[in-house]
Amino acid sequence: MNCRTFKSGGIYIKDCKFTEDFSVEIMPMPGELVVPLLQHIGKPAKPTVKVNDIVTKGQCVGEADGLISASISAPTSGKVKKIDKHPYPGGVFVKSIFIEPDGKDEWHEGLNGAEINVENLTLEERLLRIKRAGIVGMGGAGFPTHVKLVPPKGKKVDTVILNGAECEPYLTADYRLMLENTDEILKGLKIISSFFPDANVFIGIEDNKPHAIKVMEEKAGRFGFELVPLKTRYPQGGEKQLINAVTGRTVGPKQLPFDVGCIVHNVATARAIYDAVARNRPLIDRVITVSGNAIKNKKNLRALIGTKFSDIVRYCGGLTQKGMNLLVAGGPMMGKSQYSFEVPVTKTTSGILFIKEGDVERTKERPCLRCGKCELVCPANLKPGLLANLAQTKDTERAEEFLLSQCMECGSCAYVCPSKRNLVQWIKYAKVRNINLKKEKEQTRKS
Ligand code: SF4
Ligand code: SF4
Secondary structure, three states: OOOEOOOOOOEOOOOOOOOOOOOEEEOOOOOOEEEEOOOOOOOOOEEOOOOOOEEOEOOEEEEOOOOOOOOEEOOOOEEEEEEEEEEOOOOOEEEEEEEEEOOOOOEOOOOOOOOOOHHHOOHHHHHHHHHHHOOEOOOOOOOEHHHHOOOOOOOOOOEEEEEEOOOOOOOOHHHHHHHHOHHHHHHHHHHHHHOOOOOEEEEEEEOOOHHHHHHHHHHHHHHOOEEEEEOOOEOOOOHHHHHHHHHOOOOOOOOOHHHHOEEEEEHHHHHHHHHHHHHOOOOOEEEEEEEOOOEOOOEEEEEEOOOEHHHHHHHOOOEOOOOOEEEEEOOOOOOEEOOOOOOEOOOOOOEEEEEEHHHOOOOOOOOOOOOOHHHHHOOOOOOHHHHHHHHHOOOHHHHHHHOHHHOOOOOHHHHHOOOOOOHHHHHHHHHHHHHHHHHHHHHHHHO
């Protein structure tokens, strides 16, 4: 297979795709759903329901607030029991709508109908359906899709890329989608490409998924799309890395894909777009991978948004050992460790990992050896060691001179660091500190 890849940095890691042969199961309805009003980049949605309201499946329970925001729909029919702050996988407390399912799973009027001929809809009508469905980038970014589909004035998109790389170890949700929902994904990609009629359309899949490459390639030709096999190399699925691998173009620091004529969407997002436009179905569930050696039964699950991790643990047979296990929302490289099993599945939850306490390496950070390995593997050409030093000395504003905000938090630097420095944590700390400093300065200026 002639595989393409990105130029700078990157690492080779064991892919641990233990669940690749497990078909997607439907997670049974839990006793309670906790639906956060912030599951995307931007402003939280505004609640449109009150406590004790009866809601139907797909009904809007939170409307997008402003340009960069996304609406939220009820994942099933039932009663609104509470609206309150609740922990969510992002690590903070978010205002959430607690729904007690009524067991009828009754759709809101007009939603989830039979497939219509999308050609009969104008581009405005397609965009409106995507917006109403509350679709966001489901690969993890969470950027509202209806915004991403309309490039800023003066930016011309000549290349659409479907991201089927799924380069994070353990995760197989996108892989299973490509095998089990091939047609819906390709139809979703056709809808995406209809916004850019002159663009070439590519599908990028890593070569550790030969079955998905075969299945998608067999059908892609009918739509006029080209399949591009990619080398299995982390982080091949990073937006900038994927663009570089597929087109050879470089998205520079502080540039966006639009700046080099590209737009990238994840396979789960494409599937959700098909559901929204062709069937008028909002985004109320998603496929997640449940894996790791601390969970009894590993699975790929289609779970409703708002399903708590604790319910998923029960459905998967419980944990293999009691006590402290590491719980991660997402993959091991970019996922976020969790302190509560009560966090819910959101639109961007691609997986949940349960790792045995004894298998988590806990090494003290040692001084930097100045070996330069972190710089060699950084796909963004940054100086991770220096950024961490600046964070440790609280010189975080200076870190911006060294492109701190361009760090995609891929974890490659920390993975190779022989001194086991917590490079990504320090970089995250520096970013948050700078946001807070900016807010403080803004407040001082106003007062
Ligand atoms: S890899 Fe670690 S030890 Fe080597 S230069 Fe980077 S931070 Fe220092
Ligand atoms: S986490 Fe950031 S600094 Fe480290 S390798 Fe990835 S992009 Fe570079």
